[in-house]
Amino acid sequence: MSQFQAIDVNEYYDQATFERIKAFAQDKPTPFVVIDTKIIAKQYDDMVHNFPYASIYYAVKANPAKEVLTLLRDRGANFDIASIYELDMVSDIGVTPDRVSYGNTIKKRKDVRAFYERGVRMYASDSEADLRMIAEEAPGSRVYVRILTEGTHTADWPLSRKFGCQNEMAFELLVLAKTLGLEPYGISFHVGSQQRDIGAWDSAIAKVKSIFERLREEHGIELKMINLGGGFPANYLDKTNELGTYAEQITHFLKEDFGDQLPQIILEPGRSLLSNAGVLVSEVVLISKKSQTALERWVFTDVGKFSGLIETMDEAIKFPIYTERQGELDRCVIAGPTCDSADIMYEHYSYGLPLDLAIGDRMYWLTAGAYTTTYSAVCFNGFPPLKDYYL
């Protein structure tokens, strides 16, 4: 028996949805991603249902297509924005500035000025220089400070030490914010994207609690908000808990530390809202072996690390790949079409594809609605950016 497991599409989409996507995709040249907006709506509604007390700020970076933004705008979402360009995208569809948070801790002075002039009054920070700049360019605004969290190694796509600061510094920054005439509003963190250990929120919330208490006791500062970030699950090859389990546990952690009177709770989902809604369709360009006796096949396809699959870096995100061949599965390396040797998606992870897979066959990369179009290069080796369609 093969050590590899065939992909059962029903674990990812209901049959009718997948058939609809496949039919739509049939005559289109690959590669491209098809996104079913009904699934986004369902994912969003599930999030609201599971966290009825929270405000949702969609992380626009996951997929900023107009179809996605308008759908979420109409459902009442707010938006986590990382740049002036993303602000333009949501402003263009009439999102008002009170529904925007500037969540990037790395920003230019002229951008902060522009955000302020356009009415945005909520900013993330994690450093003194940035905070002082916000005080000058966006006076009186609400600021929340991002803290570092442990446990990001249990996330498929960790966010490491680039963002956030130690607790002590967060405390000092929030005190400084008040001195500078800003409103010290809350604390944020991100436990890492596709976080598999729900306990990561427990320790982060405990850290937040201690900062809340110290600020109250030592400076009379009453923070009002906790931003729990993203990290919520999408349905990839390696299974994780359902969103409902995340919500149950996280709500329990919050109540344990803050009782029934919770501060405002913000969530910033990206991956969990979009991933499950997308199927990326590619075509097999070449199948080869490195010698006559080599055991593994190399399957080259027309999508790769530079055209939307950068999250396969270090083989971090394991997309389920479906093909219509029924042959026995056997180990292969899966690589992209460009002339860069980094353009290999899975080499060490033992991926099985059907032995009868042939050049010209289609490969369906499931759960590919988030961080694919946005990460696609504009012209590497002349390949155009990943095309996207919305149903």
Ligand SMILES: Cc1ncc(COP(=O)(O)O)c(C=O)c1O
């Ligand atoms: C500040 C911030 N919020 C939210 C997100 C979205 O996280 P996820 O895609 O895990 O939901 C990210 C992702 O990089 C982020 O940097």
